[in-house]
Amino acid sequence: MSDYVLSGQSWQSGTVSWYFSGPSGYLTEIAEAFARWDSVLSLDFVQASSTAADIDLSFGYIDGAYNTLGVCNSVWSGNYYTGNTTITFDTSENWVWSPSAGSYVLSNGVTFYSVALHEIGHAVGLSHTTNPSTLMYPIASPTVLDLTSWDIYGARLIYGPETSVDDYAANTGTVGRVTVGGSATGTIETAGDNDWFRVNLTAGTTYTINLQGNASGHGTLADPYLTLYNSSGQAIASDDDSGTGYDSLLTFTPTASGSYYVGASAYSSGTGTYSVSVSGAGATVIRTDIAGVAGQCYRLYEAAFDRIPDRPGLSSNVNLMDHGLTLHQMSAAFVVSAEFVQLYGSNITNQQFVTALYQNVLARAPDANGLAGWLAALNNHIQDRADVLIGFSESIENHNTVDPTIIQGIVLDPSYLN
Structure with missing residues (x-):
């Protein structure tokens, strides 16, 4: 489709x-x-x-x-x-x-x-x-x-397309925009083409500006060239090959807040597609994988601790899962965590454990049949507590409660991601 x-x-x-x-x-x-x-x-x-x-x-x-x-x-x-x-x-x-x-x-x-x-x-x-x-x-x-x-x-x-071949103007009137923590894409259509993107920067904050061409599948521009312009359109910094391969990477700390312009061009007479991104202190990453790692980790916090995740903790845990930690392993870490022990005690019984999850996810005491089923699974070692926590965190009820609050994205701190 x-x-x-x-x-x-x-x-x-x-x-x-x-x-x-x-x-x-x-x-x-x-x-x-x-x-x-x-x-x-x-x-x-x-x-x-x-x-x-x-x-x-x-x-x-x-x-x-x-x-x-x-x-x-x-x-x-x-x-x-x-x-x-x-x-x-x-x-x-x-x-x-x-x-x-x-x-x-x-x-x-x-x-x-x-x-x-x-x-x-x-x-x-x-x-x-x-x-x-x-x-x-x-x-x-x-x-x-x-x-x-x-x-x-x-x-x-x-x-039909615009008759002009240039997608972004090389002046302060450009319609190109890139946000801190975000990225934009474009094309150097002809030799000498230069695309500008407006970005708002804050004085005293250090930013990293990355212009990527053919590295890691970010485009087809073999040798990008990056230039940073001030609000008046005057060039104040530039870079050719400080990034991966022939990509461009620039670190900049403005002394004045306001609009700046990131210029994307090519070394010599190159053409091709590219991606430009800006990151800095205080920037965030928005994850939309609600059914994936970020959403699973978010729902664990709600089921285990009955709270919205703190951003550093969630970011760190999502990063661990991104790098191979399974949902079961993460769940197991939750049920032995210091916060879990502080909330429920160090010698919580299986019945107390299940009762707490019912309260966190369903906001009610367990029904007799439901409690009996979960206890049978735990007492007969069919499932461990990590399995049961996942059963609650990934339940239809928890999805229905949590997912509408994160459907437009989960905010993470990029300093905890790698």
Whole structure:
């Protein structure tokens, strides 16, 4: 199945106007979102001065906080939009400006910019996908913050590509963005091409900027060249081969907070694809493997300790499982941990053990049949306590309770990951 879905409608005209009547602080991000779509499609978006525009954007109540972030409604005649498209962002959401993200963000890391991109995607004729790695997936993700190749491919089937060959401008007006703790991809299409990405950095924090081409499958650009520019567009640092192989790696500590620009180019006349990433103190990693290692480890904390995991502990334990520790081994470590002993005692009986898990996961005392079954498994050595803890942590009930709280990502500390 293709990782894009077309709605069947499109704009007949090559120029589409838009107007935003919401808080002025969000206007820049909306303009950048339209510019991003404009940069990849043979479709021109122009800002209008009134709600008579083809696309009218505003804030309004939808269904309350932590639910639908935005809605796009369109009217069409035949296969073409009539110019009565509206995009509404829910006023109930608590958007907070994040200097490191360079965007308004929710507590789970989802950016307003990515939500705007998503809703504009509907406005150009894309429907929801079933692939969580695409921007048009119905659930917003803190790890998918820009258009993906599938989003672009689907929209280009409708309108065709932008006639210009350059995907990101080499100046401060670029639509390229990368967040601290995140990454972006691009292509050096021709010899001498230079792509810029805006990133917001904080004074006194040390950042590592990595530009990767052919190393470890990050692209096809054989010899990337990295340049860092200040807010005025002046080059302040550069690197050629300090990364893996011929990749570029730069460490930088700004003396002033604000916008900087990461320039991606090639040594000599090279061309190809690349990935650029920025990490720094205080950065986070968002894991979306809810059914995998990160989710399993998270649910163990809830079942064993009846609490939300602390970020350092969770990050360290996820790292151990990423490097081969099994779920059973991790569960066994939980039931003999200092925290477990402090909560339940050092000589807890099997019945006390099972009763505690019932309370943690189901918030009730065990029923007679359920208790008897678990005790039989333990007393007859059919299962050990690690098995039983997994039985509770991976139960349908625990999934139903925990998973909705982590569906948009699990935040980890990269300093504990390797």
